[in-house]
């Protein structure tokens with residue numbers, strides 16, 4: 074595998090490599106020539122006191138030295154270029170490969186660990202590749218040339234050098250597997266450490282809200298401690314790999330000196346020959362040592378190569394090599410017999426069949442987890458279904474060029490990811506040649522123009538850290554404007570207006586509605602007031618299509634949509650969306666208030682207090698004593714449970730019209746779960762203290778309520 078990189082490097086920069094190798098060859102030649110010069114310097118110039126010979130030898134050495142310096146500088150430059158090109162090529166190749174990947178890949182590899190492939194693994198392989206050309210191949214040739222010279226000078230001494238040099242490679246053989254194991258362990262710990270840093274950065278709000286800073290610090294400290302211990306051992310083994318050959322070389326040098334001196338005493342060698350032999354031997358020794366010290370580079374590159382291969386061999390879920398271009402879509406999109414699972418054996422969509430016209434407004438609704446976003450992912454071909462096909466005007470998406478699909482679609486995601494760039498640069502990503510009027514038009518349509526011009530730098534305002542310096546609603550509107558600017562034939566929206574205040578949401582939805590007269594709008598939403606505006610509503614339930622029709626048809630039918638609609642009714646929001654009220658009739662539909670006198674319901678409705686919460690806020694903490702019941706007027710929360718092992722599991726997602734915490738109305742007992750907001754939320758809370766005086770006034774309902782809650786508590790205990 075490593076050789077592939079060597080061959081690719083030779084192919085990609087042959088000339089630079091030639092300069093690099095030439096520089097090193099000249100260096101070796103210079104070293105040997107200057108070593109050999111001792112023989113002539115001593116025997117022909119110094120001993121016979123010949124000034125002319127001395128001048129010729131010194132002059133020749135000077136010229137050779139200058140050539141060597143020039144060749145060395147060129148070689149260094151070439152090495153820098155080859156190295157930089159290697160980094161560039163490898164990183165861009167990895168990046169291209171990552172661009173083809175979908176959710177399975179990003180679930181398998183953590184972002185911080187992928188970053189380490191760029192910052193640690195590729196440079197480790199680069200060092201080994203460069204060492205192959207400079208240290209490796211050239212040391213080998215230098216050793217061969219040097220030994221040949223030595224052999225012609227004194228064969229007995231050369232045999233000693235030859236056998237003695239084997240000692241230099243003993244440490245490598247002995248420590249190789251230990252070094253590899255430590256390298257793997259080190260990267261494993263590094264992966265964990267990087268993951269923790271990544272998590273800390275992304276979840277800093279939750280970490281602060283849950284007071285997890287100390288436990289996160291301990292976790293990171295633990296990671297670092299393990300890295301420290303493995304790091305020390307790894308560095309120690311690597312330095313031994315370098316140092317032990319030095320000992321072997323010193324012993325060999327002593328033997329050569331002793332035996333060489335003996336041969337000189339005996340008159341077998343002249344002093345000049347002995348000096349020259351020694352000097353050549355010194356160069357051979359250096360080359361052998363160079364060869365031995367290249368080996369640790371290969372060991373560390375081996376671990377990095379394995380890690381890089383893990384990523385590069387990951388087959389993309391979606392192949393983009395479809396042949397034909399998708400013509401302008403005009404009739405409709407069909408999902409035919411679709412089955413899809415993220416995890417094998419756990420289907421999310423089952424035998425799903427759907428037709429969506431490519432003109433008009435289609436909403437996809439359903440309870441949380443019913444598969445709405447998954448359908449959108451398949452329509453955008455972020456994944457391919459395991460069976461069935463997604464057809465645009467009858468063309469199977471797997472058989473068309475992916476880019477020809479992307480040219481016709483636009484999308485706004487719920488989490489509105491923005492780039493670290495100015496607002497304007499963020500807006501024009503899909504249409505770099507957009508005019509100022511077009512940009513402003515799109516921003517106005519998305520209801521964000523006035524906000525942008527209100528910023529000190531207007532459209533040139535920098536967006537930091539994926540939009541941290543903007544509110545959720547502002548981010549969502551910029552993302553919407555970005556999609557509108559492309560003027561796509563088909564616009565997909567995934568809860569695209571959920572973070573907006575009611576007024577802005579209404580106005581943006583009216584824009585979307587007007588846009589649907591000339592294109593297809595396909596919107597995933599849980600806010601049925603806006604789904605009701607659409608021409609066609611598709612209701613999903615457990616990965617299947619439960620109902621399809623217009624709002625009126627579905628209401629008349631009184632099925633799942635009807636129930637969902639009912640649940641979201643009965644809330645009155647103030648103009649700016651900062652206040653909410655629940656109507657008495659709506660309260661009467663809650664299972665534990667059913668049958669309550671209208672009078673009591675009306676009085677109770679007044680006792681609810683509005684609570685506004687940002688995304689990521691903790692509403693209820695597991696273990697705290699409960700004292701409030703909540704209704705969600707707008708927004709989405711997650712219900713999570715901490716297990717005895719300290720792990721947190723999501724057990725439910727609740728949205729507009731849902732409720733939680735009703736047990737607290739009757740008993741002060743510890744909460745059984747955490748409730749955390751996913752989007753900005755408008756909650757209505759009713760406290761135990763406010764509720765109980767009401768029970769005193771309406772004693773008939775106490776018994777009923779206690780009965781209902783007892784049944785609920787029993788159900789909870791059983792589960």
Ligand SMILES: Nc1ncnc2c1ncn2[C@@H]1O[C@H](COP(=O)(O)OP(=O)(O)OP(=O)(O)O)[C@@H](O)[C@H]1O
Nearest residue numbers: 176415416421440441442443444445446447448726
């Ligand atoms: N990347 C994933 N890996 C594994 N399971 C997933 C993944 N994404 C979604 N799921 C699961 O697939 C199911 C459908 O998810 P999906 O996001 O399509 O539902 P949804 O109707 O859009 O829900 P919501 O309204 O909460 O966004 C859920 O059970 C969810 O847990």
